[in-house]
Structures are given as C-alpha cells and as structure tokens.
Amino acid sequence: MQTRNVIRYLNRIDRRVLYTLLIIAITIPFFFTIQIRVPISRQTEQLYKVVEALPQNSFVLFGADWSASTRGENRAQSKALLIHLMRKKIHFIILCFDPQAKTLMQEMVTGMQKEYGYTDGVDWANFGYRTDQVNFLKGFGPDIPTTLSMDINGKRVQDLPVMRGIHTAHDITMLINVSGSTTTETYIDYLQGSYNLKMVAAVTSVMIPEMINRLDSGQLVGMMPGLQGAIEYEQKLGYIGKASAASVSASVAHLLIIALILLGNIYTLIEKRMSSSVRGRN
Amino acid sequence: MFSNLFHPLHGSSWYIAILGCFALAGILIAILQSLPHALRRPLIRIVTFLGGLYYAVEYFWPTHSMPIPGSPKHMGNFLTPFISPAANMLSVIAGWTIGLGTINLCQIHGKRLLHAKEGKLNSLVFFIAMIAMFTLAVLKQAHPNLINKNLYMLLFEGLYQALDSTMFALVAFFLVSASYRAFRVRTGEATLLMVIAMVVMLGQIALGQQLTIHLPDHGFWHNFRVEIIRDWILTKASSASVRAIAFGIGIGNLAVALRVWLGLERGAFFDS
Structure with a gap:
C-alpha cells in the first residue's frame, strides 16, 4: 500500500515542483563562499602554457563571439584569459561577430584596464561587431588595416599605437576565440589554416566534442572547456572569479538532473513490476 | 591603382557616393526585375560562377613576393589586391539581404495587423520593437548625447540582452522537466x-x-x-x-x- 502511495505521488509530481527545486539548487549556493579545488584538465593546462609562453608585447587577436545567452560560461572564460594577457603585458585587439559581444567586452576590459595599467588604443583596442565572418576574414588576412578601418571610438587604425606594425595575419602572434557558436570553426577555416596561426579557443560545454578534434589535429593549440575550464583556469591564475563562484551552483544543478533521471527510472521500474505482478495474480 | 579605386571617402563626397550607390542599386534592381525569366537563369549562373571562380583562382594561383607598406614579406598574385574590396562588397550584399528580410517581415506582420488576424498583438509588438530599436540606434550614431545613448542602452542591454539570457536560461527548466519525464531506460x-x-x-x-x-x-x-x-x-x-x-x-x-x-x-x- 505504501509503495503504491509513493508511486502515486511520483506520478503526480507537478513540473512547477521541479522548477522550484532547480531554482533552489541554483540560488542557495550563491549565498555561501565555497572554494572547491578541481583537478586541471589536459586541455586547460595546455592553454595556460601556451599563453604563459607568449613573449611580452606580443600581439593577440581576441575574437569574442558570445552574447548574454552564453554569458554564464563565456564571460568567465574571457575574463580569465584577459587577466592572463594583461598580467603578461600583451597587446590585444577585440573583434566580435556577435552584436552583443562588443559592449559586453568593452565593459569588461574598461573595468580591468586601470588595475593592469592598460590604455585604450595603446595596449588594446575594440574593433566591435562585424558582419559576415567568412567574407570579413577573407579580406582581414591579407590586409588588416583596410579591413578594420576604425575602432569603436571612431579612431582610424593608422592612429592607434596598438596597431603599429600590424599589416597582415602573419603579424598576429596568437588568435584567441571565446565563442558560444560556430565562429571558432570559421576562424580555423579562413584564418588559422591560411596563415598557420597559433590559435586557442574557449568554448561552451556543448561544443567540447567538436573542438577536441581540432585540438587533436593541431589546429588549436589549447582549449578552455566550458565553465569547468574557466574554473580550472582561475585556479591556475590563483584568482577567484565568477566561474569559481558559480561552480557549486552548476554542480548542484547537474546533480539534480542526475537525481531526477534516476528517480524517473526507478518510478518506471516499480510501476512496471507492480503492473506485471497484478497481471500475474489475474 | 587599386588604392585609388577603393579609397575611403569623407565629408560631402561620402554622402554623394552613398546616394550614387543607392541610385545605381535602384536602377540595377529595376533592370533585373524587368528581365524576362529566360534571361534571369543564365545571368544568375554567370554571376555565381564568376564570383566563385575569383576566389578559387586567387587561392590556387601561384603566389610571388608582393610587398605592401609595412609588410615586405607579403605574398600574393595578381588577384590578391582585390580580396579586401571583394570582401567589403560581399558584406554590403549581405547587408542588402538583411534589408530584404526586413521588408519581408514588415509585409507579413503588416498584413496580419491590417486584417486583424490571429496574433495581431505580436505583430504590433514587432513593429514597436523594430521602430524603437532602429530609431534609437540611428539617433545614438547621429547625435551621441547622453539621453540618446542611455535610451539605446536601456533597450539593448536592459531589454534585448536580458531577454536573450532569459530565453537561454529557460532551457535549464525544460531540461529538468524532461530529465524526469522523458529520459526512460527501456x-x-x-x-x-x-x-x-x-x-x-x-x-x-x-x-x-x-x-x-x-x-x-x-x-x-x-x-x-x-x-x-x-x-x-x-x-x-x-x-x-x-x-x-x-x-x-x-x-x-x-x-x-x-x-x-x-x-x-x-x-x-x-x-x-
């Protein structure tokens, strides 16, 4: 009788109960500061070493192709990479193929530049949102100044000290792409391959299986895999950022999903057994 | 020669060039629209073939030293100097296709609104959102004062980005519900x-x-x-x-x- 009541209860669980459980699972951990040390994955370790090996005053193209929808993963990834670049006094320019990334990145770097002694236009520049990635990159590779033309503040490439000596893709020391879409593959197809560029990527968790092949082939020399990669990178940098703060929430949400899958299957199993025993008695 | 041909323009000559491009595009579209169907197919074929041929030949044609200012080791062939202008042209064409999509959307939602069909409220929201965003984006560029900038940011960051995050976050709730109800081991x-x-x-x-x-x-x-x-x-x-x-x-x-x-x-x- 008791088993039957449990079955009846499990069968009647309203989806709003599940939604409430998820809200609780995500929000409660935010009220506690729990620092969990995680093992560093091979991909993140590789990425860290590549950035660490960059000489001072190298020139990095930072492709930011994410929006508010994937901010949970990509923002923490971008910040961790920018901290590493700025600590090493590496010059970089930002290029976006997502309209939201332009302002999201501008806010982030503007908030960080004072701490690291960076100046807009001198040590870094934001070239904002560009449309049609394929055709843009076809022009960008052989002639960067003409294709970029001016930054988001309206300053011409020729007037930006950060762009001094940068003419073609051969002048780029490394390409970083933080992405929540297919832009990484397009960068590989139209820029990395043609100019044999050193390229690394920070991608969302769902993109990991596709990017692992690019890593195996050597097209990528490092990868930050999802939020977990950002947590690992923050750990390597010795800094507690958004990723570390969100790690418990993300973990609890995943554990809730695992628990619900198990519960749903246990319920189905019990129900199946009960119906077969009733059939057996009849 | 090429740098003169594709030289950036400023001031009044920029406006004249833009107006000239619009006029030329209008004439071209009118000519293309008046063409008989039998002629359209070969024309599209020729343009598509030439467009593809340019990139293929540029890629496979042997390269030689082609120094450009600041890059003495630059390599290329006789087609390489056109790469950047061609990319810009294609970006402009892509821009036109967005315009075409906008006209199409306006037609569909306009008809729904005029005939008071089902979903007319959604169509009204579409027009309000599109006009507000377009007007404020243009105003922000033309007169970048504090009011225009803040109004634009209110819509872009306060509404558009927030809606984007919300839509994506909803996936988590569907996932939770589906993990309990649909993921059955059979x-x-x-x-x-x-x-x-x-x-x-x-x-x-x-x-x-x-x-x-x-x-x-x-x-x-x-x-x-x-x-x-x-x-x-x-x-x-x-x-x-x-x-x-x-x-x-x-x-x-x-x-x-x-x-x-x-x-x-x-x-x-x-x-x-």
Missing part, C-alpha cells in the same frame, strides 16, 4: 547512454570530481577518476563519431558548393 542502448551521460556530467562538474579525488594521481587506480573517464569518453569514443560526422558534412558541403557554383542546383535559386 533498452540496453538507452541504459548505456544514460550511464555515459551521467559519467560525463559528473566529470564535468566540480562536486562530481570530488567523488574520486582521493584516487592517486598516477598508476592503475588513476584511470578510475571520474574526470579521466570523462576525458577518455570525449577524446576517444565521442570524438571518433564527431569526426565521422564532420567528414560527412564536409563532403556534403563540397558537393553543394560545386552544385551552386556550376549552376546545377535546383529549387529556390533557379526554379520559379
């Missing part, structure tokens, strides 16, 4: 899928990794750490299948590209 394959999914999930989260963190860093038992199993699944088992799919897609894309380039494609491009 066959051996489904059981295998569930076990692998759980291991990958546990290996991808900080708390999951703590389950096996006490296992040694080296040796036989190291292989049983959840993140090592996840890594093996992703880099060996899963990547093999992803690679196979990627090869298939690549070959398919090549076939489609050749069909479009050589004008063999049927359907939207050539059939009325």
Whole structure:
C-alpha cells in the first residue's frame, strides 16, 4: 500500500515542483563562499602554457563571439584569459561577430584596464561587431588595416599605437576565440589554416566534442572547456572569479538532473513490476 | 591603382557616393526585375560562377613576393589586391539581404495587423520593437548625447540582452522537466547512454570530481577518476563519431558548393 502511495505521488509530481527545486539548487549556493579545488584538465593546462609562453608585447587577436545567452560560461572564460594577457603585458585587439559581444567586452576590459595599467588604443583596442565572418576574414588576412578601418571610438587604425606594425595575419602572434557558436570553426577555416596561426579557443560545454578534434589535429593549440575550464583556469591564475563562484551552483544543478533521471527510472521500474505482478495474480 | 579605386571617402563626397550607390542599386534592381525569366537563369549562373571562380583562382594561383607598406614579406598574385574590396562588397550584399528580410517581415506582420488576424498583438509588438530599436540606434550614431545613448542602452542591454539570457536560461527548466519525464531506460542502448551521460556530467562538474579525488594521481587506480573517464569518453569514443560526422558534412558541403557554383542546383535559386 505504501509503495503504491509513493508511486502515486511520483506520478503526480507537478513540473512547477521541479522548477522550484532547480531554482533552489541554483540560488542557495550563491549565498555561501565555497572554494572547491578541481583537478586541471589536459586541455586547460595546455592553454595556460601556451599563453604563459607568449613573449611580452606580443600581439593577440581576441575574437569574442558570445552574447548574454552564453554569458554564464563565456564571460568567465574571457575574463580569465584577459587577466592572463594583461598580467603578461600583451597587446590585444577585440573583434566580435556577435552584436552583443562588443559592449559586453568593452565593459569588461574598461573595468580591468586601470588595475593592469592598460590604455585604450595603446595596449588594446575594440574593433566591435562585424558582419559576415567568412567574407570579413577573407579580406582581414591579407590586409588588416583596410579591413578594420576604425575602432569603436571612431579612431582610424593608422592612429592607434596598438596597431603599429600590424599589416597582415602573419603579424598576429596568437588568435584567441571565446565563442558560444560556430565562429571558432570559421576562424580555423579562413584564418588559422591560411596563415598557420597559433590559435586557442574557449568554448561552451556543448561544443567540447567538436573542438577536441581540432585540438587533436593541431589546429588549436589549447582549449578552455566550458565553465569547468574557466574554473580550472582561475585556479591556475590563483584568482577567484565568477566561474569559481558559480561552480557549486552548476554542480548542484547537474546533480539534480542526475537525481531526477534516476528517480524517473526507478518510478518506471516499480510501476512496471507492480503492473506485471497484478497481471500475474489475474 | 587599386588604392585609388577603393579609397575611403569623407565629408560631402561620402554622402554623394552613398546616394550614387543607392541610385545605381535602384536602377540595377529595376533592370533585373524587368528581365524576362529566360534571361534571369543564365545571368544568375554567370554571376555565381564568376564570383566563385575569383576566389578559387586567387587561392590556387601561384603566389610571388608582393610587398605592401609595412609588410615586405607579403605574398600574393595578381588577384590578391582585390580580396579586401571583394570582401567589403560581399558584406554590403549581405547587408542588402538583411534589408530584404526586413521588408519581408514588415509585409507579413503588416498584413496580419491590417486584417486583424490571429496574433495581431505580436505583430504590433514587432513593429514597436523594430521602430524603437532602429530609431534609437540611428539617433545614438547621429547625435551621441547622453539621453540618446542611455535610451539605446536601456533597450539593448536592459531589454534585448536580458531577454536573450532569459530565453537561454529557460532551457535549464525544460531540461529538468524532461530529465524526469522523458529520459526512460527501456533498452540496453538507452541504459548505456544514460550511464555515459551521467559519467560525463559528473566529470564535468566540480562536486562530481570530488567523488574520486582521493584516487592517486598516477598508476592503475588513476584511470578510475571520474574526470579521466570523462576525458577518455570525449577524446576517444565521442570524438571518433564527431569526426565521422564532420567528414560527412564536409563532403556534403563540397558537393553543394560545386552544385551552386556550376549552376546545377535546383529549387529556390533557379526554379520559379
């Protein structure tokens, strides 16, 4: 009788109960500061070493192709990479193929530049949102100044000290792409391959299986895999950022999903057994 | 020669050039619209073929030293100087297609609104959102004062970005509901899928990794750490299948590209 009541209860669980459980699972951990040390994955370790090996005053193209929808993963990834670049006094320019990334990145770097002694236009520049990635990159590779033309503040490439000596893709020391879409593959197809560029990527968790092949082939020399990669990178940098703060929430949400899958299957199993025993008695 | 041809313009000459381009585009569109159907097909074929041919020849033609200001080692061939202008032209054409899409959307929603059909409220919201965003974006560029900037940011960051985050976050709620109601183990394959999914999930989260963190860093038992199993699944088992799919897609894309380039494609491009 008791088993039957449990079955009846499990069968009647309203989806709003599940939604409430998820809200609780995500929000409660935010009220506690729990620092969990995680093992560093091979991909993140590789990425860290590549950035660490960059000489001072190298020139990095930072492709930011994410929006508010994937901010949970990509923002923490971008910040961790920018901290590493700025600590090493590496010059970089930002290029976006997502309209939201332009302002999201501008806010982030503007908030960080004072701490690291960076100046807009001198040590870094934001070239904002560009449309049609394929055709843009076809022009960008052989002639960067003409294709970029001016930054988001309206300053011409020729007037930006950060762009001094940068003419073609051969002048780029490394390409970083933080992405929540297919832009990484397009960068590989139209820029990395043609100019044999050193390229690394920070991608969302769902993109990991596709990017692992690019890593195996050597097209990528490092990868930050999802939020977990950002947590690992923050750990390597010795800094507690958004990723570390969100790690418990993300973990609890995943554990809730695992628990619900198990519960749903246990319920189905019990129900199946009960119906077969009733059939057996009849 | 090329730098003079594609020289950036400023001031009044920029406005004149823009107006000239619009006038030229209008005339071209009018001519193309008046062409008989029998002529349209070969015209589209020729333009498509020449466009594709340019990029193919530029890529495969042997290169030689072609120094440009600031880059003495620059390599290229006789077609390379056109790459940047061609890319700009294609971006402009892509811009026109967005305009075409906007006109199409306006037609559909306009008809729905005028005839008071079902969903007219959504159509009204579409027009309000589009006009507000367009007006404020233009105002912000033309008169970048504090009011225009703040109003634009209110819409872009306060509304558009917030809506984007919200829409994506809703996926988590659907996932939770689906994990309880739909993920049922009925066959051996489904059981295998569930076990692998759980291991990958546990290996991808900080708390999951703590389950096996006490296992040694080296040796036989190291292989049983959840993140090592996840890594093996992703880099060996899963990547093999992803690679196979990627090869298939690549070959398919090549076939489609050749069909479009050589004008063999049927359907939207050539059939009325």
